[in-house]
């Protein structure tokens with residue numbers, strides 16, 4: 001599903017964000033990406049979303065060689081991903097329903113497909129009662145649930161999340177983690193960069209630990225493994 005071979009990323013500034021990373025992630029896995037600030041976690045995520053290109057090495061995701069995608073193909077590639085950010089990135093002038101529906105309008109789904117599917121995923125994240133609210137009327141945890149609903153509405157092959165619980169309190173973070181666990185159980189591959197020791201240690205999924213751009217640990221049923 002995801003393959004990286006000898007991947008390095010050196011930014012224009014000379015910062016070595018990733019050094020010689022080789023990793024394979026199979027369909028259906030739940031993978032945490034951990035490490036201190038500056039370790040390369042965000043860069044790893046941005047290589048998958050094709051926001052950044054590697055300086056060296058190979059990346060293939062779902063049969064696409066990311067190095068040979070031309071710029072016009074990148075948006076089509078990204079539509080196969082679900083992406084969740086720390087800061088939610090909802091459209092402030094759209095309701096919960098409209099925020100999620102918008103992701104389907106982009107792929108030109110029909111009105112009835114949109115109605116059916118949006119209600120289903122909003123239900124799945126527990127926000128049926130808040131379908132017509134605007135983002136600013138919701139708590140942080142609720143906004144992140146909307147972002148998750150939006151990310152899964154088109155049934156992505158991979159859900160990528162960069163610090164999705166970074167702005168949330170521990171109980172709310174755990175609720176978000178449980179929702180991601182449910183989504184993974186239904187077959188979606190999840191890759192989640194996280195500083196959340198308690199979430200990582202409770203879920204016990206595969207852990208990729210980075211330090212100074214190197215992959216220092218790849219652990220099945222892993223733990224967070226260091227103090228924040």
Ligand code: ADP
Pocket residue numbers: 011012013015016017035036037038039040041042043044
């Ligand atoms: P993390 O997500 O683990 O905090 P990052 O991937 O953001 O790590 O950063 C890894 C290293 O690359 C750091 O030294 C960071 O300063 C550097 N870096 C990240 N993004 C850029 C960028 N756009 N330009 C230059 N350096 C960057």
Ligand code: ADP
Pocket residue numbers: 013015042162
């Ligand atoms: P995150 O909290 O998601 O790891 P960062 O705070 O590392 O994000 O980075 C925020 C933005 O700034 C990103 O787009 C990243 O690529 C960029 N960035 C990070 N470090 C540097 C750097 N040293 N020089 C230039 N841009 C950077």
